[in-house]
């Protein structure tokens with residue numbers, strides 16, 4: 001494996017030249033990078049560790065893609081476009097030049113797509129691979145979306161499909177099809193959608209831990225109950241075909257790693273054109289105020305209540 005500074009120069013420095021909407025007078029290569037700011041800076045950090053957040057033996061470009069995509073997804077949830085990012089990467093020392101090159105190319109594709117240069121980072125050696133991405137973007141007109149603005153009777157919406165992340169992980173573990181694996185290997189952060197709807201939504205979150213767990217964050221922050229109709233969930237036919245309808249619903253509700261958006265809005269503000277353009281589905285409504293202990297009621301097609309049990313992924 002190449003030495004630390006050769007790795008940075010060969011694989012990561014090229015990503016510093018990706019164009020950005022930020023003014024960056026000093027990029028990678030010095031002790032710090034420098035960025036000019038004229039608008040509020042919105043930023044978030046995300047760590048992924050081998051065998052916790054990704055499979056060590058999955059393709060390196062997918063490891064990189066997943067890491068950056070998960071971090072960018074938080075900006076999407078705020079309605080903010082990315083401007084630049086940093087990466088703290090721990091490698092084991094067993095990675096080949098081919099692995100490194102694939103890793104960098106996975107990063108580059110996604111970073112190019114969202115005009116988000118890599119302005120700095122840290123490269124270290126440890127027992128397992130770990131990648132920490134800090135992503136930054138500027139809020140246009142000083143506005144951003146939080147989890148706390150939902151109002152009673154606002155519609156609950158998701159971008160879809162849901163359950164592909166969990167199904168993709170299952171496909172990796174059970175040697176399933178490449179199409180299914182894509183959901184886990186190449187989740188796409190909904191940056192353009194988040195940006196397009198930011199002035200129409202009352203609350204928004206990205207779905208990283210499963211719909212119920214993430215919608216519950218909106219319920220708690222907004223002090224409201226929620227009601228969703230299971231028949232409205234955007235499920236993938238291929239997931240239903242492989243594991244059956246009940247499993248597909250359970251993956252959509254409680255599986256993680258989808259990186260779709262869940263948001264609330266006045267129903268009249270989310271037009272059919274907008275829904276079609278961004279694969280948006282209305283799945284329910286915010287209900288009465290319950291500041292103590294919000295609930296999410298899941299209605300089945302016959303109107304009866306469904307008890308989903310497990311409420312999504314938590315680290316501890």
Ligand code: ADP
Nearest residue numbers: 008012028029030031087089118120121122123
């Ligand atoms: P220092 O020891 O002063 O913190 P480093 O030796 O860690 O600096 O890094 C040298 C330069 O290479 C810095 O500009 C740093 O931002 C950059 N760098 C190191 N690792 C990465 C990485 N994984 N991605 C992008 N830039 C990196």
Ligand code: MG
Nearest residue numbers: 029030031032
């Ligand atoms: Mg230094």
